[in-house]
Amino acid sequence: MIKADRKEVLRYLGYRGSQPSAEMTEMISDCIRQLEEAIVPAFVYRRFPVVFHDDGTMDIADMHIRSEGLFRNLKGCSAVYMTACTIGPGCDRLIRRAEVTSMSRAAVFQAAGSAMAEDLCDRVNEEIRIREEKEGNVLRPRFSPGYGDLPLELQRDFMRILNMSKECGITLTDTLLMIPSKSVTAFIGAAACQGDAQQGCDACAERADCIYSYREEL
Amino acid sequence: MTAFRELLGREWLFLDGGSGTILQSMGLRGGELPENWNLTKPENVIALHSNYLNAGSDVIYTNTFGANRLKFPGNLEEIVRAAVANAGAARIQTGREDAFIALDLGPTGRLLEPVGDLPFEKAVELYAEIVRIGVREGVDLIVIETMSSGYEAKAAVLAAKENSDLPVMVTVTFNERGKMLTGESPECIAALLEGLRVDALGINCSLGPKQMYPIVREMSELTDLPLIVKPNAGLPKEKHGRTYYDVTADEFAAVMNDMADLGIQVAGGCCGTGPDHIRKTIELLKNRPLVRRNVRKRTVVTSGTKAVEIGAKPVIIGERINPTGKKRFRQALAEHDINYILQEALRQEDAGADILDVNLGMPGIDEPALMEETVRALQGVTSLPLQLDSSDPEALERGMRVYNGIPMINSVNGKAKNMKAVMPLIAKYGGVLVGLCLDENGIPDTAGGRLEIAGRICRQAEEFGIARRDIVIDGLAMTISSDQNSANTALETIRRARDELHVSTILGVSNISFGLPNRQIINSHFLSMAVANGLSCAIINPNNADMMAAFRASLALTGNDDNCMEYIQAYGNVEITSEVRTGSVSKTVPAQPAGLGVCIERGLAEQASKAAKEALKTMAPLDLINSELVPALDKVGKGFEQGTLFLPQLLMSADAAKAAFAAIKETVGDNSGQKKGRVILATVRGDIHDIGKNIVKVMLENYGYEVLDLGKDVPPEVIAETAVRENIRLVGLSALMTTTVVSMEETIRLLRERKPDAKIVVGGAVLTQEYAGRIGADAYAKDAMATVRYADSVFKENS
Incomplete structure (x- = not known):
């Protein structure tokens, strides 16, 4: 079952190492309970070969992609997975509902929903890892459209290639926002050896100013 | 062919x-x-x-x-x-x-x-x-x-x-x-x-x-x-x-x-x-004969995700979304305060309603437009099916068209003209229709007269292709203070409608006591009697503990509560106070309420509401706001700005302050003093993530601003037009992604053209001070408190 890691929930809420009050702790537990009933996780992934060109571009499925970040991430990979997952529209409904009566609850649903989507990504990641292990491959860190210099416009290709609306109920607005909001698309590279790609917060230019970044506990 | x-x-x-x-x-x-x-x-x-x-x-x-x-x-x-x-x-x-x-x-x-x-x-x-x-x-x-x-x-x-x-x-x-x-x-x-x-x-x-x-x-x-x-x-x-x-x-x-x-x-x-x-x-x-199905047809009303069966066991229809006799609700309608309606809906859902009645009839409002808007808003937050309640067929149709499911429709009556106006709507959109036993000659005094009309409604419905099971007959509860036989007549009508016409029944229960003191005594007993006489749908106030007690007890007594589980779940762990006058059910005596300021600082919404009501007994509303509410809010706001407390605490305090303001408004009417200013808030076109904007709204309102919330995915023209029409001095815009900052920029351009004297503050995940400057905003607010501070500066320098 999909879980919301409490530490992650607190991090998304902007707590930096300090302890929440008893009321907040209870609210978080209660929201997680409600979310567990409301979410309907769904995902889809497909495996494609990847071709690297000398000009720093790549071909994946029927796409020709230019992105230094993704290139660095995938260098050395023999295959790449395109993945999409969502915890479903229930979380958005709970947020909308909470906004009527309690913004603090809305914020907690928001944070806990994100933590659950993250957990689902990790599980999908793990499923793919086990598949690739049999082939002697290891996985590279997830890399999503909009991350670094990877164009957000690729969301349209994810929609098309993975048939996301039918396979897992994710749709896209004209402005490339995914609905349900707690949805994630990503490339995951598979290679015989680990690359030198940085991971998580280390790979992000905004790290220093970001209130969500992982840091040493105070 | x-x-x-x-x-x-x-x-x-x-x-x-x-x-x-x-x-x-x-x-x-x-x-x-x-x-x-x-x-x-x-x-x-x-x-x-x-x-x-x-x-x-x-x-x-x-x-x-x-x-x-x-x-x-x-x-x-x-x-x-x-x-x-x-x-x-x-x-x-x-x-x-x-x-x-x-x-x-x-x-x-x-x-x-x-x-x-x-x-x-x-x-x-x-x-x-x-x-x-x-x-x-x-x-x-x-x-x-x-x-x-x-x-x-x-x-x-x-x-x-x-x-x-x-x-x-x-x-x-x-x-x-x-x-x-x-x-x-x-x-x-x-x-x-x-x-x-x-x-x-x-x-x-x-x-x-x-x-x-x-x-x-x-x-x-x-x-x-x-x-x-x-x-x-x-x-x-x-x-x-x-x-x-x-x-x-x-x-x-x-x-x-x-x-x-x-x-x-x-x-x-x-x-x-x-x-x-x-x-x-x-x-x-191909050579097999088709198998006939044995279908038990039922009467069902639905929302997007929930089906409620009518006629199996009695259900509660919450009556609170209705301006009749409710000053606060009328004020909300006049101010176009949809959020108040949503709050009423969620309270009733939490209290145990199965279906929500939606009545917005009030002189001076555009009822059809408001019905559509309210139905849309309600189905975004409540999972309960709705009963659309209006005497205006146009209002009914506007609501039915956008309704996501099969609604109850309240109502049609025995007048030929009325039936011809309402029944085709059911035949087109679907719905369970409430039939009132009255016609051109008024309301019959006898159950026999009422059944005659009920029968006519059923027959007419059939001509429109509406099955009898989709008709629910209203027995018409009229006050016993003017006709002491009216309860008997209503009860006989529902009993006979069930037995002779084989239809489900409904009653607006509280009408029975109009003009009498301590109405809930009469209402709750009448409800029990009606359930005993076979009532299918009770339109009541589910927030009233007496009514819920009567309802749950009646279900248990009429074999409609398996093993009395619902009753036990509701009353197994509570002490019933012996006070006859209110007879209210409450959990054990609450502790002495803390002061309003403390409640707000600690973010205790329920206690804050109680504390505000308590304080109002001895204090003027404005004094309470200035001496308790504002200082507490300020303390929390400063803590947030200094990084000693975090967003969730700020929001919990904001929720508590909001509850206190609502209590003040409810107790003394809108007497919370002069607003500091009016601000437009909108999430720009193409963007549907509006939680940040909604947080800013709550904070601004708590700090004394009137917020015109235009919602999400708002076209630039609407924002500019509203700014001009309402002569707005400050507009707040939010956008989540680079793809939607584009329409933020477009909105700013249009605002500069149409309303050059309006200040614009922007916020959202991808925005920075520098980015905000580049798209022409006057200010960038990194969080809700920063927006409040900026608003203060705008309205101070201009006033």
Whole structure:
């Protein structure tokens, strides 16, 4: 079952190492309970070969992609997975509902929903890892459209290639926002050896100013 | 050609099988749009249809599954025309002139509001466009398939019916848990589609025949309409990046044969099935007689995700969304405060209501427009079905059209003119209709007179194709203070309506005590009596503990509460106070309430509300605000700014302050003093993530500003027009992504042009001080407190 890691929930809420009050702790537990009933996780992934060109571009499925970040991430990979997952529209409904009566609850649903989507990504990641292990491959860190210099416009290709609306109920607005909001698309590279790609917060230019970044506990 | 409607449900009708998977085997690449092949490779499309016609399919679907203006902005007409022509060509080539061509409508690929961003009417128009082309090109019927949202299916059905007289079949998609993507159960969707008067309904795609079987069985017990089954060839599997299905034609046909026992009448295949699957299925089924289904028809009202049965055990209809006699509610309507209505809805839902009555009738408001807006807003937050309550048929229709489900409609009466105005609405949109026992001559004094009108309503309804089970008769509770026999008459009416007319019944319970003191004593006892006399629906205030106690006790006493579980759950752990006058049920005595300031600092909303009410007994509202509320808010705000406390605490305090303000407003009316200023807030066009904007709204309101909240996905023109019309000095805009900051920039440009003296503050995940400057904003606010501080500076320097 999909879980919301409490530490992650607190991090998304902007707590930096300090302890929440008893009321907040209870609210978080209660929201997680409600979310567990409301979410309907769904995902889809497909495996494609990847071709690297000398000009720093790549071909994946029927796409020709230019992105230094993704290139660095995938260098050395023999295959790449395109993945999409969502915890479903229930979380958005709970947020909308909470906004009527309690913004603090809305914020907690928001944070806990994100933590659950993250957990689902990790599980999908793990499923793919086990598949690739049999082939002697290891996985590279997830890399999503909009991350670094990877164009957000690729969301349209994810929609098309993975048939996301039918396979897992994710749709896209004209402005490339995914609905349900707690949805994630990503490339995951598979290679015989680990690359030198940085991971998580280390790979992000905004790290220093970001209130969500992982840091040493105070 | 025999008319399709004559065959449907009387003889087997066989549909075609998968098309996408077949076209892929002909070379269609993953991600390529199959509809383009109607133009570029018509021979392949014709071959696809021909193979199914040769296999014995009676109905072929045009290759228009994804054909809509969103995906084909330039050549939709061409695509649909070619698709119908290709189907027609196949029919001639195979000599199957007896076969039918179905115009295929699939999902738009977008989610409808409020879950997504596609407005309901836009969805109707997208489908209407295809229907008009298809009808012109001569299709025989319209099939709406693979729907994963009931609301979208409704848009498609309305488009089909408003633009043609052709038969309409609808099939929807369930996951293995028997739910649609947007959460509908088979019960909800069957009620919705029956209400919309489709010709046949059923299930297709997502599941193989085995996984579909239990859902087909459930569906077969829910509807007496012809039932369609079109499964995939099993669950999808994947090899080398390609999806495949592996249920063989024989296996497929065997399960379809089992489903024939459940009484299906229309059979075909979906993804992964081919002509062989269809051929084998036809071989097994065609000589079998159709099995008659034994359907227990029920009266059901639904929301998107919830079905409530009427007539099984009594249900509660919450009466609080109604301005009659409620000063605070009237004020909310006058101020267009939709949020107040939503709060009333959620309170009643939490208190145990099954259905919510929505009455917005008040002189001086545009009731039809408000009904539509309120229904939209309500179904975004509550999962309960609604009862649309109005004497204005136009208001009813506006609400019914955008309603996601089968509503209760309150009401029609025995006047000929009224019945002719309201009943066609039910026949078009579906609904359970409340019939009032009154006519041109008023309200009869006797139960006999009322039943005579009730009977007339039932008969008239039948003429409009409305089944008797979808009529609920109101026995009309009139106050006993003016006619001491009126309770007896109302009770006799509901009892006899049940026994003689075999319909469900409803009462507006609280009317019975009008003009009497301590009304809840009379009301709660009358409720018990009504339940004992067979009442199906009680319109009451579920927030009133006495009424709920009477209701739950009555259910337990009339055998409507299994093992008294509901009663025990509600009252097993509470002490009942012995105070006769209020008789209220409360959890053990609460501790001495803390001061308002402390409650706000600690973020205790409920206590803050109580503390405010308590303090108002000895303090003027303004003094309370200035001496307790504002200092507490300020303390928390400063803590947030200094980083000693975090967003959740700030929000909990904001919630508590909001509860305190609401308590003040409720107690003394809107007397909270002069507003500091009026501010527009909007999440810009294309952006649907508005939690940040909503946080800012709560904070600004707590700090004394009046907020004109324009919502999310707001076009620049609307923001500029409102700023001009309302002479606004500060506009706050939010955007989440770089893709939507573009429309933020556009909005700022328009505002500069139309309302140059308005200040603009922006916020959102990707924005920075520098970015804000570049798009021309006056200020960037990194969080809600920063927005409050900026607003203070604007209104200070300008005042």
